[in-house]
Amino acid sequence: MAKKVYYQQNDGHLPATPPHYLGTLASACWRKIVPFLESTGRVERIDVGLVEQYCANYEIYRNAYQDIQDNGIQAKIFTSLQDSTGKIVGKDFAGFRKNPAVATMKDALNQLNSVGIQLGLSPKSRQELMSIASHKKKDDTMSAMKKFFS
Numbered sequence: 001m002a003k004k005v006y007y008q009q010n011d012g013h014l015p016a017t018p019p020h021y022l023g024t025l026a027s028a029c030w031r032k033i034v035p036f037l038e039s040t041g042r043v044e045r046i047d048v049g050l051v052e053q054y055c056a057n058y059e060i061y062r063n064a065y066q067d068i069q070d071n072g073i074q075a076k077i078f079t080s081l082q083d084s085t086g087k088i089v090g091k092d093f094a095g096f097r098k099n100p101a102v103a104t105m106k107d108a109l110n111q112l113n114s115v116g117i118q119l120g121l122s123p124k125s126r127q128e129l130m131s132i133a134s135h136k137k138k139d140d141t142m143s144a145m146k147k148f149f150s
Helices: 006-012 024-040 045-071 100-119 123-149
Strands: 074-082 088-098
Touching: 024 045, 045 100, 088 100, 100 123
Parallel strands: none
Antiparallel strands: 074 088
16 A cells, blocks of 8 residues: 655644654644644645644743743843952952843744744734635636636
């Protein structure tokens, strides 16, 4: 028996179970969004890469957010004061530095928004997909009517 090509596997649907290599949070995200995406009928098996990207970036976002919760948005920077023998005798406050998790969280959020739009996971993108689908349906109906009356 010949194996089906990738996009036709699972009858063209996304798998209900997440890939084994996704982390815990990404897998939980997968289990939440795949049923929704399948119910819309607008995604296919070939879109699995986008769903993986979305879920992986969700995990990155959540981990970065947790790091910010644990360590704060910024950290104090101190410089060491030494005596002539090299022994540290004190610390001098030198300012603040931003927690690198802030940039990581921002990058992941940008990716979530970008991929989410492609998958129709925002109200605006769902509305746009609906209008495209209804416009296409209208065009198909018009061409069928023209063909019938020709």
